[in-house]
Amino acid sequence: PDVIIEALFDDNDGQDHLQDTLTDDTKKLSLDGSEKGDGVQRTKPDDGPKVNDPRLLPDTFLQRTAKVVYILEKKHSRAATGFIKLLADKNSELFRRCAMFSPVDHRVPRAYVSLADCPPDFVTRPEDYANMLFVCRIVDWKEDSNFATGQLAKSLGQAGEIEPETEGILMEYGVDFSDFPPEALACLPQNLPWVISLEELAKRRDLR
Numbered sequence: 257p258d259v260i261i262e263a264l265f266d267d268n269d270g271q272d273h274l275q276d277t278l279t280d281d282t283k284k285l286s287l288d289g290s291e292k293g294d295g296v297q298r299t300k301p302d303d304g305p306k307v308n309d310p311r312l313l314p315d316t317f318l319q320r321t322a323k324v325v326y327i328l329e330k331k332h333s334r335a336a337t338g339f340i341k342l343l344a345d346k347n348s349e350l351f352r353r354c355a356m357f358s359p360v361d362h363r364v365p366r367a368y369v370s371l372a373d374c375p376p377d378f379v380t381r382p383e384d385y386a387n388m389l390f391v392c393r394i395v396d397w398k399e400d401s402n403f404a405t406g407q408l409a410k411s412l413g414q415a416g417e418i419e420p421e422t423e424g425i426l427m428e429y430g431v432d433f434s435d436f437p438p439e440a441l442a443c444l445p446q447n448l449p450w451v452i453s454l455e456e457l458a459k460r461r462d463l464r
Contacts, residue, residue, distance in 0.1 A: 337412065
């Protein structure tokens with residue numbers, strides 16, 4: 257509607273009086289756009305031709321699209337820490353072969369892992385591993401599947417403890433925290449205790 261009229265009534269007597277007043281005022285309002293001073297703004301119809309072919313539109317109105325054709329380098333380690341659970345459907349064929357890996361990081365998809373990679377008594381005693389952290393590596397993710405396919409790498413320990421949580425973070429980000437090889441340790445001073453010589457101190461800036 258071009259005009260909306262609202263009124264607030266306190267009682268029935270006042271309602272009848274205001275209703276008559278509103279009726280008289282409504283007659284005075286002209287909804288004809290040809291009269292001057294009606295105060296109603298109307299938009300003019302767009303008589304210009306509409307462009308249905310996107311090839312005729314300027315480049316500023318187009319959204320560029322692309323398609324991934326090749327992965328040059330995989331930045332993510334494909335490793336994640338999380339928990340393993342039995343599948344909900346116990347009557348399915350997949351229940352006899354796989355378990356569900358739920359990562360702690362929700363940006364990583366859930367994955368099916370083989371029961372052969374799980375602990376031997378996981379199927380009979382799954383509650384024993386409800387709070388156990390595992391490391392899983394994603395090996396595949398088919399286009400028509402909601403879940404990826406993963407392989408359990410190792411068991412870290414109880415969730416919430418510092419050492420398993422730290423090791424899980426390092427493995428997720430691909431940090432090599434293994435021991436240094438003997439060749440690297442041979443470069444260190446062998447005479448202990450070792451102190452910085454005065455000659456070396458003269459060449460360096462002391463930030464201690």
